[in-house]
Amino acid sequence: MGVQVSNVSKSFNQKEIIKDISFTIPTGEICGLLGPSGSGKTTMIRLMIGAIAADQGTIQIGDVEMPNMNMLKKVGFMPQNDALYEDLSAEANLRFFGGLYHFDRHQLEKRIDEVLSLVDLTEHRKKLVRNFSGGMKKRLSLAAAIFHHPEVLFLDEPTVGIDPVLRRTVWDQFQAIKETGTTIVVSTHVMDEVTECDKAALIYEGSLIQYDSVNKLLEKTDNGRVEELFFIASREREGGAGQ
Numbered sequence: 310m311g312v313q314v315s316n317v318s319k320s321f322n323q324k325e326i327i328k329d330i331s332f333t334i335p336t337g338e339i340c341g342l343l344g345p346s347g348s349g350k351t352t353m354i355r356l357m358i359g360a361i362a363a364d365q366g367t368i369q370i371g372d373v374e375m376p377n378m379n380m381l382k383k384v385g386f387m388p389q390n391d392a393l394y395e396d397l398s399a400e401a402n403l404r405f406f407g408g409l410y411h412f413d414r415h416q417l418e419k420r421i422d423e424v425l426s427l428v429d430l431t432e433h434r435k436k437l438v439r440n441f442s443g444g445m446k447k448r449l450s451l452a453a454a455i456f457h458h459p460e461v462l463f464l465d466e467p468t469v470g471i472d473p474v475l476r477r478t479v480w481d482q483f484q485a486i487k488e489t490g491t492t493i494v495v496s497t498h499v500m501d502e503v504t505e506c507d508k509a510a511l512i513y514e515g516s517l518i519q520y521d522s523v524n525k526l527l528e529k530t531d532n533g534r535v536e537e538l539f540f541i542a543s544r545e546r547e548g549g550a551g552q
């Protein structure tokens with residue numbers, strides 16, 4: 310399923326945080342939401358999953374307008390701060406999250422084995438999450454987010470705080486999930502990660518400054534680095550403010 314964002318705006322306390330954003334993510338692609346800290350990436354994800362309602366505009370997943378409770382069964386979400394139970398083991402966490410999707414006992418245990426293997430945590434399944442490293446927690450959160458075979462997966466800064474080697478492993482896992490036909494929306498402020506994505510939405514101070522395939526975006530730069538597009542936007546803002 311694809312995602313369509315049409316003229317979406319959102320304010321908090323009279324301050325416009327998302328400013329008239331539109332873009333369309335085709336089915337089965339990885340779309341990066343890139344932007345500096347505070348630019349509005351998390352807010353955009355919360356709008357897309359229907360956790361908050363837009364003030365203006367519409368968001369559709371497939372042909373269903375969000376927020377929509379039924380669509381949540383087809384959507385996976387990995388929040389920025391891991392929503393795991395520290396006092397439970399990895400497998401007990403998954404049993405809890407899996408239980409929310411009404412799997413029967415046999416399916417539940419089978420799926421726990423599958424997702425633990427996918428994120429390479431099988432040998433740590435009995436360990437309490439409290440004793441997990443940051444990277445292990447990220448991988449377990451990913452396992453929970455994909456547990457119910459979502460058709461669209463939203464990942465909010467999934468690689469924050471994990472080392473470069475593990476980052477590679479995590480991206481390999483996202484690519485493997487994409488190969489199953491899942492659409493992935495992933496926010497990051499690590500500009501180099503754009504090359505892992507098919508498309509990227511560049512968000513700056515709540516505005517969408519660019520949306521295109523990653524190849525085309527990089528062609529717009531002199532040095533092949535996407536940061537340049539943010540520098541240009543920032544200079545244009547400053548120039549505009551001075552006029």
Ligand SMILES: Nc1ncnc2c1ncn2[C@@H]1O[C@H](COP(=O)(O)OP(=O)(O)OP(=O)(O)O)[C@@H](O)[C@H]1O
Nearest residue numbers: 321322326344345346347348349350351352353498
């Ligand atoms: N519920 C809220 N109430 C008031 N302000 C909010 C709320 N949620 C977000 N904001 C503000 O909106 C702006 C964008 O925040 P958001 O978390 O979407 O940015 P971000 O790009 O995800 O940043 P980061 O990478 O640091 O997580 C920030 O100024 C933040 O303080």
